[in-house]
Amino acid sequence: MDIRTTCLGVLALGPASGYEIRKAFEEGPFSHFAEGGFGSIYPALGKLSDGGFVTCTTEQQAKRPDKKIYQITDAGLDALFGALGGTTPGEDKYKSNLLFILFFAQHMPPDHIASVIDTRLDWYRGKLDHLMEDAGAAHEPPATGADLVREFGVAVYQAAYDFMRDNREAFIALARDNARTTESARRIETHVAAE
Amino acid sequence: MDIRTTCLGVLALGPASGYEIRKAFEEGPFSHFAEGGFGSIYPALGKLSDGGFVTCTTEQQAKRPDKKIYQITDAGLDALFGALGGTTPGEDKYKSNLLFILFFAQHMPPDHIASVIDTRLDWYRGKLDHLMEDAGAAHEPPATGADLVREFGVAVYQAAYDFMRDNREAFIALARDNARTTESARRIETHVAAE
DNA sequence: GTCCGCATGTAAGTAGTTACATGATTCA
DNA sequence: TGAATCATGTAACTACTTACATGCGGAC
Incomplete structure (x- = not known):
């Protein structure tokens, strides 16, 4: 659109x-x-x-x-x-910087991984709180497209939030275990130190 | 990125x-x-x-x-x-044409709503199948960022799929109940008929 | 006294999409 | 015979972002 x-x-x-x-x-x-x-x-x-x-x-x-x-x-x-x-959208565009970073978690400093996950967790929580607030003022059971679309948001953000919360430690462990053993990790560490 | x-x-x-x-x-x-x-x-x-x-x-x-x-x-x-x-992404950009259409479900012909949801359901299923296939070839338990990021995809797509499957009828009912009673629905119907 | 909310807009730049251009091979 | 895969690239266009420009009022 x-x-x-x-x-x-x-x-x-x-x-x-x-x-x-x-x-x-x-x-x-x-x-x-x-x-x-x-x-x-x-x-x-x-x-x-x-x-x-x-x-x-x-x-x-x-x-x-x-x-x-x-x-x-x-x-x-x-x-x-x-x-x-006139549109039948087969897919949506979703570009995620977070997933891109986490994909390379092994090559990142553990602190950075913790920081990006925590920031995201807060953001999800804010989104969910906000959507729930709106829900209070809405129809129950859901009576409009707006209501159902909001509930879709809740369902998906909740799943994302749960996954990140449950796997936070696993991501950080990945970063910790590899940070001092790989060449690429050394690179990112010197880079971050220079900032 | x-x-x-x-x-x-x-x-x-x-x-x-x-x-x-x-x-x-x-x-x-x-x-x-x-x-x-x-x-x-x-x-x-x-x-x-x-x-x-x-x-x-x-x-x-x-x-x-x-x-x-x-x-x-x-x-x-x-x-x-x-x-x-160097990036701490607080949020991701997600623009959804599907949700935009469904938001106005009451103003759309029921057939179109059914069609966009079914197309999307197929797409989610394809994505999930594909991610599961990759999982077969991956480490168990997940050992890399790639593994965990893939599992994130599975969790979120599964939630989206489940919601759409469970609410398909509700969206269509919205469209059906309103299609013949609102002015805007008349408009979209004549428009679609003209195509 | 500084930042945030309200309120509108332009200009310059970046980035990305779509269409075009070419062409062999393979599969149904 | 037509479509899909492999394979590279350019040109024109669309669209969006970022920064700039202005300025009051209220909250902390």
């Missing part, structure tokens, strides 16, 4: 400013499967506006830049649901 | 051609967390070669273009492990 379609998705839930769209990507119901910064959102909104997919009304604010509220049009809804209906 | 570092990662396991690196991204041990097409790999190898991070030897082949075998150098290993040691 390109950034324009993603913005339309947010606007389909109600009118919003560029700033609020970004919040939806960061904290809102889209936060675990969509993203985008200001540098993508503002130009996208401009193009959507030019194409008639959204309308824009300016709200004046005291001592703040004017707030531009975008609202999706019928043409925008057509475009959104057309894009969603 | 940019494409150059990712290529170095593959080459750290042994010499390979551009073609073989791509296979590593598609089917090999990196397949569930890294990616890259020819259009990225070949230019990346060129730059790595220029920078002295890899060496290149040409192997002549009868009735085939010459095969260029790239081998990582000490400088390449330094660069790889330096990059891995």
Whole structure:
């Protein structure tokens, strides 16, 4: 999904400013499967506006830049649901820096492995807490796509969290056992020491 | 991780051609967390070669273009492990077209929802089968980063698969219940019919 | 008094994707 | 006969990221 379609998705839930769209990507119901910064959102909104997919009304604010509220049009809804209906995603793109690092755990200093795993564990916990909070305010049993998609997030993040928690020591052991015996480990150690 | 570092990662396991690196991204041990097409790999190898991070030897082949075998150098290993040691990834980027579509399940035709879920279910199954195959040839208990990272993939894909299998009907019910009652559903139906 | 939230946007650069270009071999 | 595998690469394009530019108000 390109950034324009993603913005339309947010606007389909109600009118919003560029700033609020970004919040939806960061904290809102889209936060675990969509993203985008200001540098993508503002130009996208401009193009959507030019194409008639959204309308824009300016709200004046005291001592703040004017707030531009975008609202999706019928043409925008057509475009959104057309894009969603016209795609059959066989796979998702998942690029993981963490797994890439852990793949080479034997060649890394144990401290670094512990640090990246702990950072990730915290991040998973934060994500899970956040998703659970939203769950409190949602329908029970789940009644919308948003509810089910959120539960998918919980299930997958929970599995990832559990695995990392249960294998933290194994990864660190790998790093510890090999750190002083391989040539490559010596390299990374001198590199890290130089920083 | 940019494409150059990712290529170095593959080459750290042994010499390979551009073609073989791509296979590593598609089917090999990196397949569930890294990616890259020819259009990225070949230019990346060129730059790595220029920078002295890899060496290149040409192997002549009868009735085939010459095969260029790239081998990582000490400088390449330094660069790889330096990059891995210098990053603490708090999060991974996960953009999901599937979840985006399912989020709006109420506004989609039930058939389309069934189709995207079934396609995904097949894909998860394929991934899992593939990871299990590799497991057969691997160390037991897991002895390398590669083993543990593969098991992480199994755990997470299994959770995703289970959730989708268990909630397939719920998603379709959402689509069915709303398809004929909302304005937006009418739109997507006419759109799909027009294709 | 410094950082965070609110609020918008542009410019320059990086990176990656897609399509093109070529061509033999092998398998169904 | 048509598709897939092996094999390399370029050119054009899209898209996104990062840094810059501006500035008030409130919390700590």
